[in-house]
Amino acid sequence: MAGGPVTSPDITRFAPSPTGLLHLGHAFSALTAAAHGRFHLRIEDIDRDRCRPEFDRAIHDDLHWLGLDWPLPVMRQSDRMPAYHAALARLAPLTYPCRCRRGDIRAALSAPQEGAPPAGPDGLIYPGTCRGCDLRDAGPDDVIRLDAARAFDALGLDRIGFRDRRILPDHDHILTRDQFCAGIGDVILSRRGMGTSYHLAVVVDDAAQGITLVTRGKDLFDATFIHVLLQRLLDLPTPAYLHHRLIRDDVGRRLAKRDDARAIRHYRDDGATPTDIRHMIGL
Numbered sequence: 001m002a003g004g005p006v007t008s009p010d011i012t013r014f015a016p017s018p019t020g021l022l023h024l025g026h027a028f029s030a031l032t033a034a035a036h037g038r039f040h041l042r043i044e045d046i047d048r049d050r051c052r053p054e055f056d057r058a059i060h061d062d063l064h065w066l067g068l069d070w071p072l073p074v075m076r077q078s079d080r081m082p083a084y085h086a087a088l089a090r091l092a093p094l095t096y097p098c099r100c101r102r103g104d105i106r107a108a109l110s111a112p113q114e115g116a117p118p119a120g121p122d123g124l125i126y127p128g129t130c131r132g133c134d135l136r137d138a139g140p141d142d143v144i145r146l147d148a149a150r151a152f153d154a155l156g157l158d159r160i161g162f163r164d165r166r167i168l169p170d171h172d173h174i175l176t177r178d179q180f181c182a183g184i185g186d187v188i189l190s191r192r193g194m195g196t197s198y199h200l201a202v203v204v205d206d207a208a209q210g211i212t213l214v215t216r217g218k219d220l221f222d223a224t225f226i227h228v229l230l231q232r233l234l235d236l237p238t239p240a241y242l243h244h245r246l247i248r249d250d251v252g253r254r255l256a257k258r259d260d261a262r263a264i265r266h267y268r269d270d271g272a273t274p275t276d277i278r279h280m281i282g283l
Contacts, residue, residue, distance in 0.1 A: 011209070013039070013214070014041055014122055018055035021265050022062045022265075023247075024113065024281050030066065030068060040209055041060075041075075042209065046201060052118070065274060080204070080205065080208075083208065084190075088144065089147065092135055094147050094151050095147065096131055096133045099142045099143075119170065121222040138278075139180065143190060144190035155232055161175065163240070164241050165240060165242040167218070187199055199223065202227065203231055206236075206239060207237060212240060213240045214241050
């Protein structure tokens with residue numbers, strides 16, 4: 001009997017950091033990813049100061065309790081520093097060292113204007129104080145930033161974009177070069193004491209795991225423009241994206257790891273079942 005073309009299922013992932021217990025928002029994100037393809041777990045543990053082995057163990061335990069499984073071995077960012085260093089070296093002609101602290105950036109953005117300093121998906125939008133510094137002069141306490149304008153110029157692009165399977169799926173989400181530079185700016189590719197950053201690591205890791213669908217919260221929607229730009233610069237494939245709704249508390253705030261009362265572990269201890277958790281998060 002004739003049929004349509006056979007398509008392979010998407011390869012999805014859930015990539016938590018072991019800096020606290022998983023909460024209901026994590027459960028929603030992991031279960032949503034698992035429902036859309038072959039599920040992988042990745043441990044994002046580049047923040048060595050905040051990551052704890054007990055939280056790492058709890059991630060595995062809570063996800064197994066929810067009924068999820070994944071291929072072994074689990075990818076860990078702490079094992080992948082050579083890959084990040086190689087990507088950073090490839091981007092070196094488009095980067096510069098920066099020794100500005102958050103207070104310096106806030107002061108530069110606050111004067112002489114009034115109101116809150118402009119912020120984007122990478123935090124305060126860097127005003128370019130160190131832009132033009134030579135990478136050969138980078139010190140041990142410097143971060144490494146991508147010169148966004150030069151990155152667009154190197155690619156010969158005047159805009160960057162992607163589509164999202166959940167948010168206006170028939171619409172191209174676009175930022176022009178000028179919009180990116182003004183609203184996102186020169187993002188950090190290597191943070192102090194880490195040797196990489198979330199943005200660089202996630203792009204390199206998604207490609208290494210063959211991820212074809214990135215499923216994550218709407219709070220990371222704007223960061224996707226950064227990731228697509230890095231994918232272009234590193235000649236990496238761009239996966240499909242699905243940014244899902246966020247799980248919020250009773251007053252509408254997005255859940256965070258400090259919300260211990262919403263931790264999956266506490267619901268388990270109180271006798272909840274995996275089915276109860278699914279009902280709580282609307283699944």
